[in-house]
Amino acid sequence: MTHTESKKDNLSAAIRGLTGENVARCYQCGKCSAGCPMSQEMKLKPHDLMRLASFDQADRIFGDESIWLCLTCETCSARCPNGCDPARVIDTLREMALARDPSRWPRAIGAFHAEFLKQVKNHGRVFELGLILGFKLRTGRLFDDALSGPGVFARGKLALQPHRISGIDEMRKIFEKCENVENRDLS
Amino acid sequence: MKIGYYPGCSLSSTGREYNESLQVIAPLLGVTLQEIEDWNCCGASSAHATNRQLSLALAARNLALAETQAIPEVLAPCAACYNRLASARHALAKDTRAFEKTREVLERPEFSNSVRVKTSVEWLRDLAPVIQKKAEETASRSATSPSVKGLKVACYYGCLLVRPPEVTQWPTQWDDPEDPSSMETVVRATGAEPVRWNRRLDCCGAGFSLSRLDSVARLGREILQEAKKAGAQALVVACPLCHVNLDFRQQAIARKAGGEFDLPVFYITELVGLALGASQAQLGLNRHYVRTDSVLERSP
Ligand code: SF4
Ligand code: SF4
Numbered sequence: 155m156t157h158t159e160s161k162k163d164n165l166s167a168a169i170r171g172l173t174g175e176n177v178a179r180c181y182q183c184g185k186c187s188a189g190c191p192m193s194q195e196m197k198l199k200p201h202d203l204m205r206l207a208s209f210d211q212a213d214r215i216f217g218d219e220s221i222w223l224c225l226t227c228e229t230c231s232a233r234c235p236n237g238c239d240p241a242r243v244i245d246t247l248r249e250m251a252l253a254r255d256p257s258r259w260p261r262a263i264g265a266f267h268a269e270f271l272k273q274v275k276n277h278g279r280v281f282e283l284g285l286i287l288g289f290k291l292r293t294g295r296l297f298d299d300a301l302s303g304p305g306v307f308a309r310g311k312l313a314l315q316p317h318r319i320s321g322i323d324e325m326r327k328i329f330e331k332c333e334n335v336e337n338r339d340l341s
Numbered sequence: 342m343k344i345g346y347y348p349g350c351s352l353s354s355t356g357r358e359y360n361e362s363l364q365v366i367a368p369l370l371g372v373t374l375q376e377i378e379d380w381n382c383c384g385a386s387s388a389h390a391t392n393r394q395l396s397l398a399l400a401a402r403n404l405a406l407a408e409t410q411a412i413p414e415v416l417a418p419c420a421a422c423y424n425r426l427a428s429a430r431h432a433l434a435k436d437t438r439a440f441e442k443t444r445e446v447l448e449r450p451e452f453s454n455s456v457r458v459k460t461s462v463e464w465l466r467d468l469a470p471v472i473q474k475k476a477e478e479t480a481s482r483s484a485t486s487p488s489v490k491g492l493k494v495a496c497y498y499g500c501l502l503v504r505p506p507e508v509t510q511w512p513t514q515w516d517d518p519e520d521p522s523s524m525e526t527v528v529r530a531t532g533a534e535p536v537r538w539n540r541r542l543d544c545c546g547a548g549f550s551l552s553r554l555d556s557v558a559r560l561g562r563e564i565l566q567e568a569k570k571a572g573a574q575a576l577v578v579a580c581p582l583c584h585v586n587l588d589f590r591q592q593a594i595a596r597k598a599g600g601e602f603d604l605p606v607f608y609i610t611e612l613v614g615l616a617l618g619a620s621q622a623q624l625g626l627n628r629h630y631v632r633t634d635s636v637l638e639r640s641p
Contacts, residue, residue, distance in 0.1 A: 223553075227500035265552070278381040280351075320379050
């Protein structure tokens, strides 16, 4: 059992263990949500997530897509008058959600992250054209605008060849070690 | 003067002109850029959302490379890269367990986390007196080149340049995280005029630029509308992801909003380059979607 799993019934303690953040300190002023660019699209807004986390409501949080809508713009954490760090808490909730059930990702957002990390693992850098094509294949969104608009190539905007760094073996090792869940047990 | 350089993935692709203009202005300002050899992707925008140890390790490998290449200070022009590198540096300094674990994952026991990371805005702000002097010299010398003098621009910091404060303002505060002024200082040094507006720190939604286009369009529209309302003739940015959303997507956003914005989006390095007399082609302005030449006034 990993650290994350064994404490899933005690969400607030798990978050505290992983990040040092005490979600119970949040006094629900709502300032984080007021400034959040995505809150109008989120069913559970940042302050809701803080409260549900402090009440250990794992199922309600992980049963909703709101955590995946956070852009990590850090506005909430910058503005919290109480020194809380909702952005960090949400990043941690996503990591926990993946550990519980990787299929929970909203398809397009999950496809993006998966394809992005694949690029980094294979090349050491992100090959944007590969990222876009890979994303399109994973999601079937072949005709979205996703940077395929007119003139992208004429403008030299997308490199046609991936660049592979020479430390690629080191990169693969880093991925292997970090993908090993034991290593995720971080304070 | 020498500074380490972490271009990041976007600067060789969608953000090419950011790199090109940076390479043009650095020597004009007496700065040599020393690219970190064999740098890797910092992990934005995916590693931190999925695996914290991976996000620390990916960023830290670059900081470790800089150390072994005797680079004490690194310029990271992409705001997202800057944020990842600075966040990792901060986390590793504050959390000994994470630091030890990361050294172990990297198999780099000598890594000491000593490298400082800078945004292009902080770097140029510190060079503002030099920029101003050279811009004035250029203006008096060549009366015919395109000029940014008096151009009304909206400085758009975006979300990650000055946030989160405990990271970006550590170990020293380089700007106010809620009311920054560095970009305006650089803009004034070029002879252009920053307008006052209130979306300077809003997020453009870049993290979803492939996966949630409707959100991106909404956030971009609000930024473009406000800039226009404030009387700006152009936007200035310091991030390739912001540039994609505000320049490449501008027409699509405008179409949805049923109007035209016609707001060129300059990288801050391009604006400086223009003030220092570089040509539009040298700076890569031909790669933009919204044409830039209409707002660059030419003296007779
Ligand atoms: S701003 Fe801080 S204290 Fe207020 S609701 Fe959000 S997290 Fe809680
Ligand atoms: S970091 Fe996420 S939750 Fe916080 S303001 Fe930005 S989008 Fe909203």
